[in-house]
Amino acid sequence: MKPIEIQQSRYGTAASRWAGVGPYYAMFPTSFATAAVKEYTKRGDCVFDPFAGRATSLFAASSEGRVGLGIEINPVGWVYGKAKLQTARYKEVEERICWLGKKARNYQVSAKELPQFFHYCYCPKVQEFLLAARSLLDWRRSKTDWTTMALLMIDLHGKRESALSNQMRQTKALSPQYAINWWKTRDLDPPERDPVAFMLKKIEWRYAKGCLDSGFGHIYLGDCQPILTRWKDRFLENKVKLLLTSPPYYGVTNYFYDQWLRLWLLGGAENPRSAVDSCKRKFENKQYYIRMLRQVFINSKPLLKRNAVIHVRTDARQFTRETTIEALESAFPGKKLKSEKHSMPDFTQTVLFDSKLVAKGEIDFVMW
Numbered sequence: 041m042k043p044i045e046i047q048q049s050r051y052g053t054a055a056s057r058w059a060g061v062g063p064y065y066a067m068f069p070t071s072f073a074t075a076a077v078k079e080y081t082k083r084g085d086c087v088f089d090p091f092a093g094r095a096t097s098l099f100a101a102s103s104e105g106r107v108g109l110g111i112e113i114n115p116v117g118w119v120y121g122k123a124k125l126q127t128a129r130y131k132e133v134e135e136r137i138c139w140l141g142k143k144a145r146n147y148q149v150s151a152k153e154l155p156q157f158f159h160y161c162y163c164p165k166v167q168e169f170l171l172a173a174r175s176l177l178d179w180r181r182s183k184t185d186w187t188t189m190a191l192l193m194i195d196l197h198g199k200r201e202s203a204l205s206n207q208m209r210q211t212k213a214l215s216p217q218y219a220i221n222w223w224k225t226r227d228l229d230p231p232e233r234d235p236v237a238f239m240l241k242k243i244e245w246r247y248a249k250g251c252l253d254s255g256f257g258h259i260y261l262g263d264c265q266p267i268l269t270r271w272k273d274r275f276l277e278n279k280v281k282l283l284l285t286s287p288p289y290y291g292v293t294n295y296f297y298d299q300w301l302r303l304w305l306l307g308g309a310e311n312p313r314s315a316v317d318s319c320k321r322k323f324e325n326k327q328y329y330i331r332m333l334r335q336v337f338i339n340s341k342p343l344l345k346r347n348a349v350i351h352v353r354t355d356a357r358q359f360t361r362e363t364t365i366e367a368l369e370s371a372f373p374g375k376k377l378k379s380e381k382h383s384m385p386d387f388t389q390t391v392l393f394d395s396k397l398v399a400k401g402e403i404d405f406v407m408w
């Protein structure tokens with residue numbers, strides 16, 4: 041097949057276009073999540089992911105007629121997940137973007153007052169548009185607004201030719217001073233963009249094959265540890281057929297620090313901050329990591345059917361691997377465990393983010 045045909049078939053359905061929302065670290069390849077959902081569940085079954093990220097597992101479940109249910113602590117992953125699982129209609133998003141374009145004029149003064157980084161990163165029109173979106177979109181409550189926000193976040197930073205920003209990685213925001221120096225030495229100015237025209241073009245492509253608002257998926261925003269404790273005696277008991285997840289890897293990334301610019305757009309600080317909260321940091325405390333994994337699996341147990349399957353994909357390096365085995369075996373002593381290591385670059389979740397990690401690969405654990 042020629043490359044153009046591959047592209048066409050890859051994005052030939054609504055599911056394939058929405059599965060890619062949006063750039064996030066350590067995401068499941070959709071093909072992997074869909075294969076697991078098909079192998080271990082049937083239509084109507086419930087799939088649960090306590091570390092849902094951008095909701096790949098829930099989206100795969102939902103698009104295959106299963107019920108996807110998950111929890112994510114990082115608002116960036118959560119907004120992507122909401123937009124994929126409960127998508128606003130094209131017209132609504134289109135109108136919202138045009139409306140933001142009009143409101144953006146009111147943000148000329150605030151745009152001038154933004155820290156230096158923003159002036160090197162975005163042209164003035166984009167700064168004003170982003171400020172309007174930041175203060176006017178009710179992304180926690182409104183379907184139109186979480187969909188609009190998710191679609192805006194995708195190209196908030198990335199390659200200079202195709203994003204709203206000056207040159208940057210799409211998956212990870214650079215720290216402000218580093219970025220400014222990097223742009224200055226290369227003489228790179230922010231690209232001149234009309235943000236409304238830019239966004240309308242992007243949504244036209246995204247919606248060209250339709251969207252899936254099946255209503256079969258739900259993602260909660262918050263820390264799965266207290267949420268699972270609250271759920272223990274509730275309506276979900278014995279409902280889940282497949283626990284499909286990928287927990288944070290020990291010591292690899294800080295999901296909050298690396299997503300600081302998207303978090304700013306969601307109302308966060310103008311600078312990257314290291315979170316005080318341990319589950320928003322890099323998971324470098326071994327004792328905390330061991331306790332956290334164990335508790336999450338133990339507290340997920342009441343939700344699972346007796347014959348439920350647990351499928352966990354994680355970092356293959358020793359500490360994460362051994363801690364995961366230990367946590368799974370202590371939470372599910374009656375189940376059998378098999379593992380499968382793979383290090384093919386196409387299959388690793390970290391490949392998009394950090395090429396140094398590719399060689400280490402990831403490992404799957406399946407319990408049944």
Ligand SMILES: C[S@@+](CC[C@H](N)C(=O)[O-])C[C@H]1O[C@@H](n2cnc3c(N)ncnc32)[C@H](O)[C@@H]1O
Binds near residue numbers: 066069264265288
């Ligand atoms: C390896 S990623 C999962 C990526 C996901 N499989 C996907 O396809 O997008 C791990 C996720 O766990 C989230 N996380 C870490 N601690 C959490 C907690 N206590 N509660 C809920 N989510 C948490 C992180 O924010 C991150 O998004």
